[in-house]
Amino acid sequence: MRSIRAAAVGAVTMSLALAATACGGGSSSGGGSNDSPKELTYWASNQGASVEVDKKVLQPELDKFEKETGIKVKLEVVPWSDLLNRILTATTSGQGPDVLNIGNTWSASLQATGALLPWDAKNFEKIGGRDRFVDSALGSTGVEGQDPAAVPLYSMAYALYYNKQMFADAGITKPPATWDELVETGRKISRDGKWGLGAEGSNLSNNIHQVFVLAKQHGADFFTADGKPDFTSDGAVAAVKQYVDLMAQDKVVAPGNAEYAQNQSLSDFAKGKTAMVLWQTASATFKTMGMKDDEWGVAPAPVPSGAPGAGKATNSMVAGINMAVFKNSDNLDGATKFVKFMTSDAEQKLLNKAYGSIPPVKAAQSDPAFNTQATAVLRETLATSAAALPQVPDESQFETAVGTAVKELFADAANGREVTTESVKEKLAKAQQQMPSK
């Protein structure tokens, strides 16, 4: 009996303690401090072929930073599929890393939560000033007119990758520069189980990137100037239809691509089943898939006519990764120092070389490594003909709503159902109605 009673008392004490700790945790919503100046936590997005690859690339740099500043950086590489939810959880609980990577299209959405440190002139000064960065990259760091919520770290752009052998076999001598040429080229190749172009019909973000660029080419945007969703304008409908028609009408995309979402189109490309893909910085992936550098070529993504440029000749979104600081970090100075280190000219060259991306820092771009076959087109595109996705707080909802609409249209096309201007408009109208009303 004695032991039972003692156990009861113990259990009660423990449960009370549990209750107390559970209630006590995670309500820090205030600003940051410098309470723990010797340590930082860093969530890196998964950039390389695997999480392990990223750790190998980043750890030596973090060690270098520790040697310079005496600040230890604890690294965690977060896979893409988990990153946004992890950031949301960290935002809600107030228990997050000090420094983190975010997809640059999320900048405005995450800025709206108020959890990220704003990069005002004073903060920018600490990392060498705003002018060090390329304008197009700065364009995707938050809502226009507000202090950016993040700093550009890696830049990427879309380009047209093509299989040289398959082009030669079909008697094609140069990569298509316009959509008409692309369809024509695709038709020549699409036979005997081979296809002209690859797509990722079930990948919502990829769908958005593609139709965003096409909408620009049709002179349309998915949001009005004051940030309201505008998915059903003629230009937007035409853009979505044009993209889905590559499968539905032009028949240069294999119907099976409608269910692709895990980069299967890249593996089809590497296996020689598909002759072209529109992708961002794919060279490293091709290598891991066993394709040699001289087996593929890269050209600017197609435009309606003429050459890529600004406005209607836009041929890529500004893709990339930004670096942000959690406002309630307990080592704000250290975090800023770390951002300065990662965006320094030397580190920018080193890291972007490792990932096959383009440095958003002007001074680093001059390195010859960014003037190779794999990178020259991307660099040129970023400099002259790429546009940032709408920087509105509802951006992530837009990706889901319109990305899903395009996915469903691809499903229709794959199943042999007709895709008409009306059916496209109907799906986009539904997507728009699902957007938050306030």
Add this chain to the structure above:
Amino acid sequence: MTTTTASAQPGERTVGKSSPGTARGPRRRPGRIRRIGLPYLLLLPALLLELLVHLVPMVIGIVMSFKELTQFYIRDWTTAPWAGLDNFTMSVDFDAPVGEALLHSFLVTCAFTILSVGLCWLIGTAAAICMQDAFRGRGLLRAIFLVPYALPVYAAVITWAFMFQHDNGLVNHVLHDQLGLTDKPSFWLIGDNSFVALLVVSVWKGWPFAFLIVMAGLQNIPRELYEAAALDGAGVWQQIRRITLPSLRPVNQVLVLVLFLWTFNDFNTPFVLFGKAAPEAADLISIHIYQSSFVTWNFGAGSAMSVLLLLFLLLVTGVYLFVTSRTARAPRNSRERKTADV
């Protein structure tokens, strides 16, 4: 009674210091309080944990459903403005897109649940009855039957996702290439067929549980009943209809309820199979609510939908338990008690 009192007394001497909330007084009263209080005291940790793990989040969820909780407020959800009943009216306004989509997803889930539970029960029961009599290899077969139940859900469902692929999947290879049952390879992960794909995986995953429970229930049916029935000239079908199924009724009542709740709320299967944007034909309500909350960042609306779902499930469970308890009010024999433990 006497033993309790006797054993309580020696305890009192040593525990006096930590004894909760009682001053030393007349011998009998603290003893009584302790006797009455001890069970509650022992329940307290469980109660507190239950409160923390279930009730608190539930209450928070209900409060959230009355708030306008978007990305602007997730950092501190308590500051989100009150939305009144807006989230609820939006969810049940079936003429507007949000409500219409929710209703669609609800109907899909109902159809899916009825079919899945029905098939799981049917296959599980049939298999259990077939396995009732001992034969060579029965143990091995039983073990094989339980494999889907024992596999980690993610690994199993992702394997199915591979098999359902249009170009390289095993399903199309067998149906189209080998058996020639379809004109051209079908799509299973997008479009209308996705409902069938979801159902197949759900039944594959769920029936071993039904098998396991029914098998346990069968153990409690006395063999003499069958022997007597056989002597009276009852065939196999008659034995199943008149002995097996009625005897299994209490087991089935629990089984069907549990399967129903699991299937209706199933999140893992559709999420692994289709990702965060399920095809319209297979847009189960759990995924739909997830998408409303975590993908479109409208946590208030998502909470409201969750509350509505909770109310619906409570209602169904309540009605079900009421009806089944009425029909089973006259307990047949002591078997009932045993099977209720299953």
